[in-house]
Amino acid sequence: MLHRLTRDFYLQDTLTAARALIGCFLVHETEAGRIVGRINETEAYIGAIDKACHAYQGRRTPRTETLFAQGGTVYVYLIYGMYHCLNVVTEAADVPCAVLLRGCALVEGLDLAAQGRFGTAYTELTESRQKTLANGPGKLCMAFGVDRAQNNTCFLDGALTICDRVGPHVRETGAITASKRIGIDYAQEAADFLWRFTG
DNA sequence: TTCAGGATGTACT
DNA sequence: GTACATCCTGAAC
Numbered sequence: 001m002l003h004r005l006t007r008d009f010y011l012q013d014t015l016t017a018a019r020a021l022i023g024c025f026l027v028h029e030t031e032a033g034r035i036v037g038r039i040n041e042t043e044a045y046i047g048a049i050d051k052a053c054h055a056y057q058g059r060r061t062p063r064t065e066t067l068f069a070q071g072g073t074v075y076v077y078l079i080y081g082m083y084h085c086l087n088v089v090t091e092a093a094d095v096p097c098a099v100l101l102r103g104c105a106l107v108e109g110l111d112l113a114a115q116g117r118f119g120t121a122y123t124e125l126t127e128s129r130q131k132t133l134a135n136g137p138g139k140l141c142m143a144f145g146v147d148r149a150q151n152n153t154c155f156l157d158g159a160l161t162i163c164d165r166v167g168p169h170v171r172e173t174g175a176i177t178a179s180k181r182i183g184i185d186y187a188q189e190a191a192d193f194l195w196r197f198t199g
Numbered sequence: 200t201t202c203a204g205g206a207t208g209t210a211c212t
Numbered sequence: 213g214t215a216c217a218t219c220c221t222g223a224a225c
Contacts, residue, residue, distance in 0.1 A: 080216060080217095080219085083218050083219070087217090137217070137218070182218095183218070184217060
């Protein structure tokens with residue numbers, strides 16, 4: 001069984017959505033098979049008040065255009081010239097907000113993910129590499145085979161989706177922790193917002 | 200076990 | 213020209 005989150009979910013308040021995404025499943029249906037991971041780390045980016053957000057104060061450029069789409073849109077961008085980051089656009093159209101998916105634990109399609117990251121089968125990986133398969137935004141994209149081709153597609157009807165139920169897996173969360181976001185020291189007071197969720 | 204440095208390209212000043 | 217929502221490797225402790 002595969003149960004996609006509905007439009008209502010993505011139209012929620014960004015901080016609420018960022019917290020609620022913990023425990024949900026990121027699913028990518030590729031030609032080679034399905035890759036599924038339990039989301040365990042997210043960060044919220046809210047354009048109106050957030051200096052770390054690409055669309056801070058409504059800054060609108062070709063790159064940030066996707067952030068102004070309706071909640072449920074996929075926003076992928078290139079960072080540091082070599083890595084991609086996968087975001088979930090939230091809230092209504094013309095409100096630039098998104099949730100960055102920073103990490104997940106793979107539960108299905110392990111070999112596909114390992115091929116994407118290291119070019120070898122999962123069973124060939126060292127224990128260390130198995131544990132760190134998708135525990136960071138750049139790594140998550142490599143493992144799921146996500147790049148800018150997915151930018152501006154839709155989580156509701158595309159190959160890339162988010163579900164609260166996939167096969168035998170059901171969304172399940174224990175304690176969720178809020179903490180400071182990572183890698184945005186340049187964002188002054190916004191760097192101290194507790195907009196990172198793990199669980 | 201921790202840490203510094205390099206790779207790399209796009210967007211924007 | 214500069215900065216960037218990162219990751220990996222290898223050297224030092």
